[in-house]
Amino acid sequence: MIAILDYGSGNLRSAARAFELADSQTVVTNDPDICAEADGLVVPGVGAFAACMQQLIAAGGKEIIDARVKASKPLFGICVGMQILFSQSSEKGQTGGLNILAGEVTEIAAPVLPHIGWNTVVAARESKLFAGLTDSYFYFVHSYAAKGAVANAKNSYANYGEVFLAAVERDNVVATQFHPEKSGDAGARLISNWVQSL
């Protein structure tokens, strides 16, 4: 069973449907018990970092995520749902994140922002998430990103003005800066890769 964490952030319908295609037992919820017991927890997120953190905390999401990470249970952060796993972000002033992954989220150095559209990802060697997805395009929509490699993790990168982290896989925590649920066939394959690994 896949739980998609509902804390009031953005379009969950596509995410729910996209994960449902890989695992028919997909629910959208912020129930702590369901989130704790699910085989995989998806943490979506759109909008500003600070607003997402506020909503997450208000919905009890911080405890849910911390508990899962502590228990080494699989978690998948998407877009701002990836960013909030890091230590902090400089979007609209410094805001602390969940500090599950060390590093800072900062504005991308590119003349035209947001970075909107389909871009390719250079996948980490032996990445499970990107199995069978060499040189595929994924849909991004963001202005901020984590830049440096996460220690002891498989780091995959994209380039827009500068190189930034497109995806990270560390133990049972995986995250993508792009939206796999909006990335057509390539996204469906990536979601399926994750669900198969659970």
Add this chain to the structure above:
Amino acid sequence: MTLAKRIIPCLDVAGGRVVKGVNFLNLKDAGDPVELAKRYGQEGADEITFLDISASVEERTTTLEIVSRTAEQVFIPLTVGGGIRTTQDVDRLLRAGADKVSINTAAIARPQLINEISDRFGNQVLVLSVDARRAGTKSGYEVTTHGGRESADLDALVWIEEAIERGIGEILLNSMDADGTKEGFDLPMIEDVRAISRVPVIASGGAGVIGDFAKAIESGADAVLAASVFHFGEIKISDIKAAWREQGIAVRD
């Protein structure tokens, strides 16, 4: 490792149906927006835009249903425009499954709407649609309303700069001079808007032949949007992509 240039078909919808001319063959129901969105997705569309031209509240409610049905079946980004006046309208559309919304007249009437939407949902959800034409304003372009029939008494470049400052994520630039002519995009206007924009620019209006799209990209557009040339099967998205690939323009496979 390059951001691909995007091709976006636009569908006018009302009362749960695609309205205005759509003339596909071998489609069970040419008037079903979900079927058309799926078909465009299969042909390589990078995003889909629905323009809601509903005339009544009842019709508008139906639009939410088609947005939901589309979002559950077509896994590429979906933008919805038309009749958005409040953050409540945006919230309803995002919950239904839209990824972005586009606003036009309501923002001209009340520019603060831009701040309200971007403060709550982030600027990445907000596309400012600008119907612009040549005029004797300072920049040489003015904003129009009512499908180009009326002047908004607003310099187009001044308006775009203000909107970027207030918090939009993209500009949908519709040339009212080129629209419907099929003689190509308004390239100088694309260049002039590109020069003052630090957000992506989607060019619209005037596409007639495959080569027109590359010219819009070369003039600085990040994406191109068209309706009738796609609906009537005059131009295939896959043919534009093939041409772009030959010209070295980055496209998604």
